[in-house]
Amino acid sequence: MQIAIVIFDRFTALDAVGPYETLGRLPDAETVFVAEHAGPVRTDTGNLAITADKALAEVPHPDIVVVSGGPGQTPQMENGVLLDWLRTADATSTWTTSVCTGSLLLAAAGLLRGRRATSHWLALDHLERFGAEPTEERVVTDGKYVTAAGVSSGIDMGLTLLGRIAGDEHAQTVQLAVEYDPRPPYDAGSPQKAPTHLVEQLRSQSRFLLS
Amino acid sequence: MQIAIVIFDRFTALDAVGPYETLGRLPDAETVFVAEHAGPVRTDTGNLAITADKALAEVPHPDIVVVSGGPGQTPQMENGVLLDWLRTADATSTWTTSVCTGSLLLAAAGLLRGRRATSHWLALDHLERFGAEPTEERVVTDGKYVTAAGVSSGIDMGLTLLGRIAGDEHAQTVQLAVEYDPRPPYDAGSPQKAPTHLVEQLRSQSRFLLS
Numbered sequence: 001m002q003i004a005i006v007i008f009d010r011f012t013a014l015d016a017v018g019p020y021e022t023l024g025r026l027p028d029a030e031t032v033f034v035a036e037h038a039g040p041v042r043t044d045t046g047n048l049a050i051t052a053d054k055a056l057a058e059v060p061h062p063d064i065v066v067v068s069g070g071p072g073q074t075p076q077m078e079n080g081v082l083l084d085w086l087r088t089a090d091a092t093s094t095w096t097t098s099v100c101t102g103s104l105l106l107a108a109a110g111l112l113r114g115r116r117a118t119s120h121w122l123a124l125d126h127l128e129r130f131g132a133e134p135t136e137e138r139v140v141t142d143g144k145y146v147t148a149a150g151v152s153s154g155i156d157m158g159l160t161l162l163g164r165i166a167g168d169e170h171a172q173t174v175q176l177a178v179e180y181d182p183r184p185p186y187d188a189g190s191p192q193k194a195p196t197h198l199v200e201q202l203r204s205q206s207r208f209l210l211s
Numbered sequence: 212m213q214i215a216i217v218i219f220d221r222f223t224a225l226d227a228v229g230p231y232e233t234l235g236r237l238p239d240a241e242t243v244f245v246a247e248h249a250g251p252v253r254t255d256t257g258n259l260a261i262t263a264d265k266a267l268a269e270v271p272h273p274d275i276v277v278v279s280g281g282p283g284q285t286p287q288m289e290n291g292v293l294l295d296w297l298r299t300a301d302a303t304s305t306w307t308t309s310v311c312t313g314s315l316l317l318a319a320a321g322l323l324r325g326r327r328a329t330s331h332w333l334a335l336d337h338l339e340r341f342g343a344e345p346t347e348e349r350v351v352t353d354g355k356y357v358t359a360a361g362v363s364s365g366i367d368m369g370l371t372l373l374g375r376i377a378g379d380e381h382a383q384t385v386q387l388a389v390e391y392d393p394r395p396p397y398d399a400g401s402p403q404k405a406p407t408h409l410v411e412q413l414r415s416q417s418r419f420l421l422s
């Protein structure tokens with residue numbers, strides 16, 4: 001069983017590391033970080049580089065595809081090498097998944113047509129132009145396609161999929177091992193819960209999100 | 212304002228990336244990943260490398276120190292270069308913090324004597340031999356020392372400290388931006404909540420945790 005976590009220039013680190021730290025603890029699975037070219041890949045803040053141990057071309061048929069997201073997705077949504085790889089990998093994958101705006105890349109590759117899917121709350125509407133059905137849930141499963149909401153939701157997605165594949169007890173053991181008993185100091189993690197003026201403030205900046 | 216996130220061979224990725232993705236969004240702060248030597252550092256699973264952009268010696272006086280954890284902490288608890296750096300950095304830091312078994316490194320450096328502190332639930336008792344007071348909470352603040360429980364708790368720690376430094380609204384905005392509205396598919400994230408036999412199973416393996 002091979003899990004490929006797809007990263008690219010300006011990806012969001014937690015998008016990738018959440019599923020890595022949970023789903024990646026699938027027994028007898030090999031997790032590999034992949035990018036267009038092997039080597040260090042810088043995140044959106046510029047302050048962190050994660051190594052892609054292999055190039056996309058070296059990992060053509062993973063069992064599970066995990067696509068991370070990031071701000072400024074437009075270049076990746078037009079990256080033919082990446083989109084071609086996604087289509088090829090998806091043709092033989094058991095599960096095709098994404099976190100955050102990673103779903104826009106799956107959608108741009110034509111993989112989410114007619115499917116329910118989610119994304120970062122600021123990017124959710126963009127799914128529609130690729131024929132997907134934007135769905136406001138933290139983790140959305142439609143057939144073999146599992147999409148997660150923004151950034152931190154990859155942890156919930158990873159545990160959900162781990163349970164589906166390896167059983168509830170294995171997923172619970174991993175949850176206990178990573179002590180995932182969240183206690184956010186605020187209750188502002190979704191646009192429904194956060195103070196309205198903070199939601200509007202982020203929304204007013206979001207025209208930059210996809211540029 | 213400089214935030215130094217300390218990593219080392221076999222650290223746990225989410226320990227470091229949780230605070231990076233939250234606390235690291237402090238306005239006008241520079242976040243830098245540091246290790247004994249600059250360059251790629253492999254995590255506990257072996258499947259991921261994160262780049263330490265600078266060596267410890269290049270970042271002697273960060274304002275905030277964040278120490279990640281990992282299984283098999285004994286070599287680091289006896290790493291004189293790392294412990295000396297922690298003592299020197301702590302002498303001028305505004306905040307000295309840790310995630311998971313990172314608190315054992317702070318304790319081994321002699322920085323938590325007489326202080327309330329937490330750690331991964333499997334390692335909590337070990338704090339006592341360094342004169343710290345093990346405290347079963349997700350995030351423990353004692354003076355300028357902020358310690359967090361296992362792995363995923365670094366997200367809660369990062370947001371807590373961000374609120375203290377930059378104000379509640381900034382922390383809430385970051386929580387909303389990373390969509391931290393957790394929905395774990397199970398309620399097994401702490402030894403109090405997980406099925407007893409799974410807790411015992413992990414505990415029986417934990418003698419390896421510190422070796």
